Amino acid sequence: EPEVTQTPSHQVTQMGQEVILRCVPISNHLYFYWYRQILGQKVEFLVSFYNNEISEKSEIFDDQFSVERPDGSNFTLKIRSTKLEDSAMYFCASKGLKETQYFGPGTRLLVL
Amino acid sequence: AQSVAQPEDQVNVAEGNPLTVKCTYSVSGNPYLFWYVQYPNRGLQFLLKYITGDNLVKGSYGFEAEFNKSQTSFHLKKPSALVSDSALYFCAVRDTTSGTYKYIFGTGTRLKVLA
Numbered sequence: 001e002p003e004v005t006q007t008p009s010h011q012v013t014q015m016g017q018e019v020i021l022r023c024v025p026i027s028n029h030l031y032f033y034w035y036r037q038i039l040g041q042k043v044e045f046l047v048s049f050y051n052n053e054i055s056e057k058s059e060i061f062d063d064q065f066s067v068e069r070p071d072g073s074n075f076t077l078k079i080r081s082t083k084l085e086d087s088a089m090y091f092c093a094s095k096g097l098k099e100t101q102y103f104g105p106g107t108r109l110l111v112l
Numbered sequence: 113a114q115s116v117a118q119p120e121d122q123v124n125v126a127e128g129n130p131l132t133v134k135c136t137y138s139v140s141g142n143p144y145l146f147w148y149v150q151y152p153n154r155g156l157q158f159l160l161k162y163i164t165g166d167n168l169v170k171g172s173y174g175f176e177a178e179f180n181k182s183q184t185s186f187h188l189k190k191p192s193a194l195v196s197d198s199a200l201y202f203c204a205v206r207d208t209t210s211g212t213y214k215y216i217f218g219t220g221t222r223l224k225v226l227a
Binding site: 031042 | 148155156157161163214218219220
């Protein structure tokens with residue numbers, strides 16, 4: 001069964017550093033998403049991406065964040081200058097024509 | 113604005129007993145409703161969804177949920193709980209009339225099934 005994959009599984013970085021989180025969505029899916037979850041709490045929407053552009057973003061997704069689909073398979077989330085409060089689990093999700101988002105296993109980001 | 117409420121932080125149930133995990137929602141239009149399960153240190157795993165049609169939806173691992181429009185609820189149920197059902201459960205909604213494709217998640221309910 002196809003699945004969403006994410007790398008790395010864990011990332012530790014220093015405050016102020018840039019990080020790139022990578023996702024490979026399910027191959028025939030068209031809609032892509034990033035969510036984050038802080039310490040096993042609520043899952044929060046960050047951004048959605050369709051047709052090579054951002055279709056929707058939350059107030060969390062400020063200028064420090066960007067997304068890209070550089071090569072038709074990867075979908076990346078970049079945080080330019082990480083803050084302590086960016087420490088969280090980041091989930092990528094993808095959706096095809098059917099109404100179900102499939103989530104990856106997540107990247108645990110720790111900002112020191 | 114869309115919102116989802118899961119009023120119980122934790123639900124404890126004895127193995128073999130029926131379980132219910134509650135979810136209520138608020139949307140301006142018609143909702144699409146979802147349940148996901150999260151095991152420790154894992155991603156979100158899709159359980160079931162309500163899009164349209166029969167209000168009783170059956171999903172993975174013997175779970176089902178009933179869409180109740182008048183009560184704006186979508187409670188998750190299982191007739192006989194297993195210890196392996198112990199996990200964090202999230203309800204999510206998408207408002208189909210607002211033009212958004214994002215899911216709004218509840219705060220999660222931790223289910224503990226006791227042997």
